[in-house]
Amino acid sequence: MSEQLSINQQNAAGQLTIGGVAASQLAEEFQTPLVAYDVTKIRDQIRRFKSVFEDNGVSYAVSYASKAFAAIAMYQVVDQEGGHIDVVSAGELYTAMQAGFPMANVSFHGNNKSREELELAVAQHVGVIVLDNFHEIELLDAVLAEANTAVRVMLRITPGISAHTHEYDQTGQEDSKFGFDLNSGQAARALQTVLKNPRMNMIGIHAHIGSQIFELNGFQMAAEKLVQVASDWRDQYGYQPSVINVGGGFGIRYTQADDPIAPEAFVDAIIKTIKQSASDHGLDLPAIWIEPGRSIVGPAGYNLYTIGSRKDVPGLTSYLTVDGGMGDNIRPALYQAGYEAVLADNPMGEPVETVHVAGKYCESGDILIDQQPLPESQPGDVLVMLDTGAYGYSMASNYNRNPRPAVVFVEKGQAQLVIKRETLADLTRLDQPYRPSTD
Ligand SMILES: Cc1ncc(COP(=O)(O)O)c(C=O)c1O
């Protein structure tokens, strides 16, 4: 039984509901494996972030980090809620274009943006390009000269802060592939280069220290560091940023062992730190931007699977296998990430056993949940993994030539398909079939 399921997520028959629809009904209608989002949860989290800023009376942007989950529908919902987005590839940008997302509210990130990607971003008049390295500054300069236009930019700096999270999720430490290093003077050199460039309108500074962070400390240190940098740059170069972007990374609860503070509490502390620090340095308060990904979509997402085979190793353990796995959620295998699951039609049932929830992929490490207590189950029952909305579908693969699942958005009792299930034919489609050499 999961304490995460609030009572209003069950219907009168005791079934788990998502967005007002029984999970097992979604599974029947759209088949499994299936990714389902409760859209109200997405909207509520964006609103909670916005109200923290409003309560603190600061200019802001809540810029959804769309790498966590990108789809036309997702961009439409973020736009409806007045959010901005961050994109990191032509693919995400193109998807946002297809959604009719206002390009002025797009930040373009990435540590190796290609010339084509920069050309697309410039042609689309994205709101800001977040510069990451010297090569990119040169490339963008060439693209802007050719298009005879200008663009707003920010500099991403590495503040030299190691966040307490999985090593793969750290990005703010000095030894990071992202951003301009502060200590060696790279960041200051980048600033001078950009300030001299009449086609680049430098609006602010960005730092992102990592993902799935539970501690306030790292964010407060990063916020202070950014204000310190802003104050140094004002004193040394007469440049004052109008935006400080503190990135995302607010940790969420995946299992009962996790005990994070609410995402908006992180943001409240960051805002207060920046306000205090700006006042200490006599700096005009810049707008504060955040880039949450996981905290907006993680708790809103559910992976639905059908239970299939079972293996009991006498005296040892049991494997319950579902019809998906590491192809639709690589996080357990990649980061040893923990999750919880329930039976769709008996979410609050008393557990009678503890099983390994195994995926169907040819890989011993394809275990979705290491130790899951469950009530009695049968092949054909629907198992629902909770809090899978971030970096699940977005990191999906076709390993073992398994098609990627469908994605549905569910709201107010209505489910809509937002990403089609891949078909077997999708896996082999080629305009020009390969002809093996016969010589
Ligand atoms: C630049 C940047 N912003 C925002 C995010 C979003 O992080 P999260 O999904 O942990 O909120 C990331 C990913 O870690 C990122 O690299």
Ligand SMILES: N[C@@H](CCCC[NH3+])C(=O)O
């Ligand atoms: N993919 C990572 C988060 C990466 C964040 C991107 N900088 C995860 O699932 O935890």
